[in-house]
Amino acid sequence: MDPGKITAATVRADFNDLAAVLHYTRAAHDLGLWASERALIERFFPDHHAPLLEAGCGAGRVTLGLWALGYRHLTAFDFAEELVDQARSLALERRAGAIRFFHADATDLRHARLVDPPLPAQGEPDAFHVFREEAFGGALFMFNGLMQIPGRGNRRAALGELHRMCRPGAPLLFTTHDRDSSPTERALWRLETRRWIRGEQDPRLVEFGDRYFTDEAGRTFMHLPDRREVLEDLVATGWNHAFDAMRAEVAREHHAVREFSDECRFWAATRGLTVAPENVTP
Numbered sequence: 378m379d380p381g382k383i384t385a386a387t388v389r390a391d392f393n394d395l396a397a398v399l400h401y402t403r404a405a406h407d408l409g410l411w412a413s414e415r416a417l418i419e420r421f422f423p424d425h426h427a428p429l430l431e432a433g434c435g436a437g438r439v440t441l442g443l444w445a446l447g448y449r450h451l452t453a454f455d456f457a458e459e460l461v462d463q464a465r466s467l468a469l470e471r472r473a474g475a476i477r478f479f480h481a482d483a484t485d486l487r488h489a490r491l492v493d494p495p496l497p498a499q500g501e502p503d504a505f506h507v508f509r510e511e512a513f514g515g516a517l518f519m520f521n522g523l524m525q526i527p528g529r530g531n532r533r534a535a536l537g538e539l540h541r542m543c544r545p546g547a548p549l550l551f552t553t554h555d556r557d558s559s560p561t562e563r564a565l566w567r568l569e570t571r572r573w574i575r576g577e578q579d580p581r582l583v584e585f586g587d588r589y590f591t592d593e594a595g596r597t598f599m600h601l602p603d604r605r606e607v608l609e610d611l612v613a614t615g616w617n618h619a620f621d622a623m624r625a626e627v628a629r630e631h632h633a634v635r636e637f638s639d640e641c642r643f644w645a646a647t648r649g650l651t652v653a654p655e656n657v658t659p
């Protein structure tokens with residue numbers, strides 16, 4: 378039987394699954410920001426008053442970390458409702474009720490829905506007013522969330538949406554894996570290349586570079602790019618590359634962080650002035 382390709386619906390269901398909800402909720406409560414995240418946030422987001430948009434906020438690990446660092450104009454969203462509900466509860470527990478949480482798919486922010494909406498009479502801005510073009514002074518898509526979107530065109534759509542939401546010059550910070558980061562990785566990907574040439578890859582995968590595996594966080598889809606791919610995607614969606622480095626080059630992490638997450642590459646970019654629409658689709 379054809380198992381079918383992994384889609385956004387697969388990924389969303391996996392993140393709404395109990396194993397993932399427990400994993401990311403624990404991290405939001407107990408782990409907080411990694412040393413590397415904190416260093417780069419402080420470097421690329423110097424303005425604590427700027428309205429910031431966090432994509433793929435999960436259970437709020439980074440959102441609440443930003444709040445603790447003193448950022449006060451925070452909007453966060455995720456398409457996994459169970460995770461955003463956890464983030465919202467944690468924000469209330471930590472007296473950070475001013476953070477606005479939305480259910481939204483990063484590839485199309487026109488359908489964002491406010492979590493736990495207050496009565497209209499209270500005047501809380503709705504999605505239509507929050508997700509305005511150029512409304513944000515910066516955006517983040519941390520811990521590889523962007524690479525959990527199947528299909529390069531969809532990842533570019535997400536970068537395009539963040540571009541649409543940010544002001545010219547605004548910073549974007551995100552992470553990815555890197556297929557070329559070590560000799561072991563390169564050897565594994567040479568084997569995977571041969572599987573694709575023979576047509577013996579996991580039939581659920583969408584593109585070369587994809588992985589679909591099960592670990593303590595449940596089922597996980599992840600696209601592992603090489604550096605060139607990410608640089609091309611930034612150019613195609615109107616982001617100017619500002620910085621990239623492997624996490625180990627940025628900070629030495631506590632073993633709890635290394636247990637929670639593999640090595641990754643950090644990327645920072647700034648929002649350029651325009652996007653050429655014909656460039657968005659690869």
Ligand SMILES: C[S@@+](CC[C@H](N)C(=O)[O-])C[C@H]1O[C@@H](n2cnc3c(N)ncnc32)[C@H](O)[C@@H]1O
Pocket residue numbers: 385388389392401404405432433434435436437438439454455456457460481482483484519520521522523525526
């Ligand atoms: C690895 S988790 C990271 C969660 C959180 N940022 C953290 O660091 O703990 C990636 C997150 O991206 C979200 N995500 C993936 N694709 C998404 C999409 N298309 N739209 C919105 N959220 C998405 C997932 O639901 C998940 O919560």
